[in-house]
Amino acid sequence: MRAVLFDCDGTIADSCGLICDIMRRVFAEHGLPEPADAETRGIIGLSLDVAIGRLHPAAEPPLLAAMVEGYRRTFRESRADAAFRETLFPGMKALVDRLAARDDVLLAMVTGKSRRGVAAICEAHGMETTFHAVRTADDCPSKPHPAMVEECCLEFGLDPSQALVVGDSVFDIEMAKTAGASALGVAWGTHEAAPLLASGAYAVAETVEELEALIDAWLPGDPVPSQRGQWVAAD
Numbered sequence: 001m002r003a004v005l006f007d008c009d010g011t012i013a014d015s016c017g018l019i020c021d022i023m024r025r026v027f028a029e030h031g032l033p034e035p036a037d038a039e040t041r042g043i044i045g046l047s048l049d050v051a052i053g054r055l056h057p058a059a060e061p062p063l064l065a066a067m068v069e070g071y072r073r074t075f076r077e078s079r080a081d082a083a084f085r086e087t088l089f090p091g092m093k094a095l096v097d098r099l100a101a102r103d104d105v106l107l108a109m110v111t112g113k114s115r116r117g118v119a120a121i122c123e124a125h126g127m128e129t130t131f132h133a134v135r136t137a138d139d140c141p142s143k144p145h146p147a148m149v150e151e152c153c154l155e156f157g158l159d160p161s162q163a164l165v166v167g168d169s170v171f172d173i174e175m176a177k178t179a180g181a182s183a184l185g186v187a188w189g190t191h192e193a194a195p196l197l198a199s200g201a202y203a204v205a206e207t208v209e210e211l212e213a214l215i216d217a218w219l220p221g222d223p224v225p226s227q228r229g230q231w232v233a234a235d
Contacts, residue, residue, distance in 0.1 A: 001104055001105075001106060001156075001158065001162070002104065002105060002106070002158070002162050002163070002164070002218075002219055003105070003106045003107070003108060003152065003153065003156050003158055003162060003163040003164070004099060004105060004106075004107055004108070004163070004164050004166060004215060004219075005107075005108040005109070005110045005148075005149060005152055005163055005164065005165045005166065005176075005181070006096065006107070006108070006109055006110070006131075006166050006167075007045060007109075007110060007111055007165070007166065007167035007168060007169070007172045008109055008111035008113055008118065008121065009044055009045065009111065009112070009113060009189075010044055010045065010167075010168035010169065010186075010188075010189025010190045011089075011092075011166060011167050011168045011172075011186055011189055012088055012089065012092045012093075012096065012109075013086055013087070013088055013089070013121055014087045014088060014089050015086055015087075016041055016044060016189065016190060018078070018086070019040060019044055020037040020040045020041065022071055022074050022075055022078065023035055023040045023052075023055070023071065024040075025074055026052075026067050026070045026071045026074060027055075027056070027067075029070055030063065030066070030067060030070070032056060035055045039055060040055065041190045042190065042191075043055060044112075044168075044169060044189075044190045045111075045112050045143055045167065045168070045169035045171040045172060045190065046112050046142050046143060046171060047112050047137035047141075047142035047143075048068050048071060048072070048112070048114075048137060049064060049065075049068050049142075050142040051112070052064060052067050052068060052071070072114070075117070079120060086120070086121050086124060088125055089188060089208065090208070091208035091209070092208060093125055093126075093127070095208055095211065095212050096127065096130055096131075097130065098212075099215070100130045100131075104219065105219065106132045106133070106156045106158070107130060107131050107132055107133075108131055108132060108133040108134065108135070108152040108156075109131045109133075109134045109135070110134075110135050110143075110148040110149060110152065110165065110172075110175070111134075111135075111136055111137070112136075112137050112142065112143060113136055113137065114136055114137055114138050115134075115136050115138045115139070117136075118134055118136055132155075132156070133151075133152045133155045133156065135147070135148040135151055135152055139151070142171075143169075143171040143172060143174070143175045144170075144171045144172075144174035144175040144178060145175065145178075146160075146175055146176075146178040146179035146180075148175065149163060149165060149175055149176060149179035149181050150179050153179075153181075159180070160179045160180040160181040161180055161181070161182075163176075163179075163181040163182070164176075164181065164182045164183070164184055164215065164218055165179075165181050165182070165183050165184070166184050166185075166186065166211070166215070167183070167184075167185065167186070167189075168185065168186045168187075168188065168189020168190050168191060168196075169189065169190045169191050169196075170191055170195050170196060170198075170199040172185075173185060173196055173199035173200050173201045174199050174200070176200070177199070177200040182202060182218065183199075183200055183201045183202065184201055184202065184203055184204075184205065184211070184214055184215070184218070185197070185201035185203070185204035185205070186204065186205050186211060187204050187205065187206045193206075
């Protein structure tokens, strides 16, 4: 038995444009210069408080808390719009469904989204029972802390060496490597292939078809001893 742990935003869900738009609106609401989309894309995958703190390092705790709540409120309002639909990258739903149907694979989602956000996107796309474990920003420290991987593996009764993390950001890759898991990048999200490979991804898939082939090739392999790193919190 082996485990595949998927990031959500930028890996399964095509939500980068929406995240950039909401972040601009939150900063404008507080009279702050709006972050460029490239800056916002660079923090996607982190928990919301950590992400906004990186975009506005001078924010005092009361302002940071207000901006976090403002982001959540704006996202909820967008989701309540009848026209709203958080889209998935073409082919990703079919891929996770095929993996979920296998009897030698356990699936997890490890994401900086909230539990509420995960529930909404899973309900919208019929994935309520797809993932055997879910860890979110409500459950664990922000990536790249290894807790999400470690807790999923503990729930599955597996060593992290038997797990593969699939993600689009260096935070996903660093989280995996620190936990002692394998890491596989995707090229359609927030970070390009070069930094993903430099962070420790053993490969970066350019297409969903390539991603499926890489996962299929990894699954039969013998686990290797965990090589856990040391996670150091960013200042």
